[in-house]
Amino acid sequence: MRGATTPAIRCIPKTVSLAVPLAAALLAGLAGSAFAQEAKEAPKEPTPAKTEAAGAPQTYESGITNGKGETIGKIMIRDGANSLVMRVTIGAGGLPPGWHGIHFHAVGDCSDTEKFEKSKAHVNHDQSKHGLLNPDGPDEGDLPNVYVNADGSVNAEVSSETPLTGEGGLRDGDGSALIIHANEDDHTSQPIGGAGQRIGCAVIK
Numbered sequence: 001m002r003g004a005t006t007p008a009i010r011c012i013p014k015t016v017s018l019a020v021p022l023a024a025a026l027l028a029g030l031a032g033s034a035f036a037q038e039a040k041e042a043p044k045e046p047t048p049a050k051t052e053a054a055g056a057p058q059t060y061e062s063g064i065t066n067g068k069g070e071t072i073g074k075i076m077i078r079d080g081a082n083s084l085v086m087r088v089t090i091g092a093g094g095l096p097p098g099w100h101g102i103h104f105h106a107v108g109d110c111s112d113t114e115k116f117e118k119s120k121a122h123v124n125h126d127q128s129k130h131g132l133l134n135p136d137g138p139d140e141g142d143l144p145n146v147y148v149n150a151d152g153s154v155n156a157e158v159s160s161e162t163p164l165t166g167e168g169g170l171r172d173g174d175g176s177a178l179i180i181h182a183n184e185d186d187h188t189s190q191p192i193g194g195a196g197q198r199i200g201c202a203v204i205k
């Protein structure tokens with residue numbers, strides 16, 4: 001009997017030793033799922049990073065096309081902090097040196113590169129007169145002139161209160177276009193301050 005009992009007793013630790021890793025594995029599994037639960041619940045608490053992301057300004061970019069249909073630069077539009085003012089950055093090359101009128105035109109179509117007439121008149125032009133210096137202006141398409149350097153490059157930043165979204169906004173159904181004119185805008189005379197031909201166009205949609 002002793003001979004038979006001893007191996008049986010010896011067997012117990014072996015069984016236990018097998019059961020321990022199994023139990024440990026189960027516990028580890030439970031602990032793992034508990035951690036997973038905790039990780040899933042953690043984002044419920046507001047974090048400063050999330051708050052910043054929600055309030056981050058929207059940035060919109062679009063290429064500027066010249067009269068030959070070539071891309072000569074880009075515009076970047078960014079919502080301002082109070083969403084009333086937006087910032088427009090223009091960077092381009094290959095333009096005639098000197099002052100140039102730029103405006104928001106009513107339709108986001110730059111496909112007719114010869115004249116860019118598909119972009120139509122200024123945004124909401126019928127609601128007020130053209131010109132930042134006009135007592136009955138400005139219209140919502142008006143923007144300050146930009147200066148092109150001797151090498152044909154331009155880097156400018158302007159701001160506008162024209163709404164980006166909603167009816168009549170720059171990004172309404174048919175969009176709008178930022179047009180670069182051949183000449184300086186006098187910001188007084190009608191309809192476009194003598195700014196002349198349209199030589200550059202960027203779709204805003």
Ligand SMILES: [Cu+2]
Binds near residue numbers: 103104105122179192
């Ligand atoms: Cu114009």
